[in-house]
Amino acid sequence: xxxxxxxxxxxxxxxxxxxxxxxxxxxxxxxxxxxxxxxxxxxxxxxxxxxxxxxxxxxxxxxxxxxxxxxxxxxxxxxxxxxxxxxxxxxxxxxxxxxxxxxxxxxxxxxxxxxxxxxxxxxxxxxxxxxxxxxxxxxxxxxxxxxxxxxxxxxxxxxxxxxxxxxxxxxxxxxxxxxxxxxxxxxxxxxxxxxxxxxxxxxxxxxxxxxxxxxxxxxxxxxxxxxxxxxxxxxxxxxxxxxxxxxxxxxxxxxxxxxxxxxxxxxxxxxxxxxxxxxxxxxxxxxxxxxxxxxxxxxxxxxxxxxxxxxxxxxxxxxxxxxxxxxxxxxxxxxxxxxxxxxxxxxxxxxxxxxxxxxxxxxxxxxxxxxxxxxxxxxxxxxxxxxxxxxxxxxxxxxxxxxxxxxxxxxxxxxxxxxxxxxxxxx
RNA sequence: GCGGCUAUGGCGAAGUGGUGAACGCAUCGGAUUGUGGCUCCGACAUUCGUGGGUUCGAUUCCCACUAGUCGCCCCA
Numbered sequence: 001x002x003x004x005x006x007x008x009x010x011x012x013x014x015x016x017x018x019x020x021x022x023x024x025x026x027x028x029x030x031x032x033x034x035x036x037x038x039x040x041x042x043x044x045x046x047x048x049x050x051x052x053x054x055x056x057x058x059x060x061x062x063x064x065x066x067x068x069x070x071x072x073x074x075x076x077x078x079x080x081x082x083x084x085x086x087x088x089x090x091x092x093x094x095x096x097x098x099x100x101x102x103x104x105x106x107x108x109x110x111x112x113x114x115x116x117x118x119x120x121x122x123x124x125x126x127x128x129x130x131x132x133x134x135x136x137x138x139x140x141x142x143x144x145x146x147x148x149x150x151x152x153x154x155x156x157x158x159x160x161x162x163x164x165x166x167x168x169x170x171x172x173x174x175x176x177x178x179x180x181x182x183x184x185x186x187x188x189x190x191x192x193x194x195x196x197x198x199x200x201x202x203x204x205x206x207x208x209x210x211x212x213x214x215x216x217x218x219x220x221x222x223x224x225x226x227x228x229x230x231x232x233x234x235x236x237x238x239x240x241x242x243x244x245x246x247x248x249x250x251x252x253x254x255x256x257x258x259x260x261x262x263x264x265x266x267x268x269x270x271x272x273x274x275x276x277x278x279x280x281x282x283x284x285x286x287x288x289x290x291x292x293x294x295x296x297x298x299x300x301x302x303x304x305x306x307x308x309x310x311x312x313x314x315x316x317x318x319x320x321x322x323x324x325x326x327x328x329x330x331x332x333x334x335x336x337x338x339x340x341x342x343x344x345x346x347x348x349x350x351x352x353x354x355x356x357x358x359x360x361x362x363x364x365x366x367x368x369x370x371x372x373x374x375x376x377x378x379x380x381x382x383x384x385x386x387x388x389x390x391x392x393x394x395x396x397x398x399x400x401x402x403x404x405x406x407x408x409x410x411x412x413x414x415x416x417x418x419x420x421x422x423x424x425x426x427x
Numbered sequence: 428g429c430g431g432c433u434a435u436g437g438c439g440a441a442g443u444g445g446u447g448a449a450c451g452c453a454u455c456g457g458a459u460u461g462u463g464g465c466u467c468c469g470a471c472a473u474u475c476g477u478g479g480g481u482u483c484g485a486u487u488c489c490c491a492c493u494a495g496u497c498g499c500c501c502c503a
Contacts, residue, residue, distance in 0.1 A: 004493085007494075007495095059500080116429090116499095117496090122503090285502080285503065309503035367461090371463090372462055385461070404463085
């Protein structure tokens with residue numbers, strides 16, 4: 001049998017896992033500071049959650065879902081994004097009835113999209129995202145954006161660009177949509193086939209087209225910002241105002257269109273400017289989704305959130321040559337020579353570890369020399385060498401690896417004395 | 428779904444249509460018996476992604492497949 005990981009997936013090996021853990025801890029810590037609480041929803045949902053939530057004309061639904069029938073002929077889909085499941089859970093568990101509103105949630109876990117893998121794109125990837133449900137205060141839009149930026153900047157990223165836009169409310173969007181159709185329709189034949197199909201489906205996306213970006217109709221296309229009604233306009237201005245208060249730099253881009261149908265009002269992306277970053281520069285995407293809760297049968301509840309990929313975050317760290325490493329150390333490496341000593345070391349290790357001492361030994365029948373090398377590789381602070389002589393007279397050699405200094409220690413009081421030695425050093 | 432590039436030991440990497448597939452790193456063993464990080468010596472790919480074809484003969488040429496990688500669409 002040939003062993004091979006499925007396409008577009010990756011193993012995160014022990015060396016890399018440490019970085020993941022640091023990032024995850026940081027994300028959790030920030031969420032705690034902002035009072036966002038973790039929610040864990042299943043890895044798969046009924047397919048309708050996504051077709052209705054995300055929108056069945058979107059690329060995600062049309063060509064990227066891992067959909068399957070289970071043994072009971074239920075149609076299920078591995079979650080391609082986190083918002084729809086969270087909203088489903090919010091409605092199903094009636095979280096809107098909780099006195100603590102808005103409901104501020106975060107999630108951290110794998111998402112699945114059937115895509116052609118390339119740099120920054122996987123079939124299974126890990127998203128960290130937050131959702132704030134229940135408030136239509138523009139300050140919470142700014143809070144959500146600030147939270148995302150906080151994570152990046154705490155990890156040391158510098159080359160970030162925040163781009164924001166407003167899609168307005170339903171009425172604004174409809175008026176803008178009509179204007180766009182009227183604008184492009186006369187010459188739609190000159191556009192690429194994608195744009196031609198976008199005209200009726202989602203004309204906003206034409207603005208985002210790379211193929212036709214130089215067409216004469218592009219530069220003077222109606223901007224959404226000119227079609228926002230007063231309420232939408234005021235809302236957007238407020239969001240910008242709060243970002244200004246927080247000294248968060250941003251760029252308003254009226255062509256910023258997000259790929260999911262549920263967005264309205266605020267949309268934003270955080271991108272990396274770093275040299276040498278791949279073609280996909282979006283690190284984080286989010287926006288407001290008023291109306292989605294109602295779509296799932298809940299009460300009228302506004303919402304806003306974002307999602308970011310840990311993989312891309314790590315790529316951005318690499319692009320900026322930021323290393324977040326904390327090397328693992330071992331307190332003690334036990335070298336036992338001979339059967340009696342080995343018996344003793346088995347018990348010794350057990351006791352040491354019980355005392356919170358990080359200890360290990362050789363299991364590969366290496367010579368003492370190779371064991372010392374191994375201890376060195378494990379970054380052991382100390383090595384204790386126990387042989388027949390030591391067993392007989394109850395003393396052993398404790399070697400400090402950094403200095404090479406050796407001291408004779410008693411074996412019967414070893415654990416307590418060693419613990420003291422290690423802990424006193426740390427203070 | 429489409430296109431470019433790539434595929435040799437644990438890792439990096441050379442190479443040729445023809446008897447034993449360089450080299451570097453790592454690993455293991457040795458250089459006075461039980462002592463690391465330096466040095467020296469030795470060991471370490473019946474095999475060159477998989478399958479097929481061309482050929483007297485292919486790891487080297489051709490095809491397909493698979494995978495990786497980068498890009499397009501789009502996204503995290």
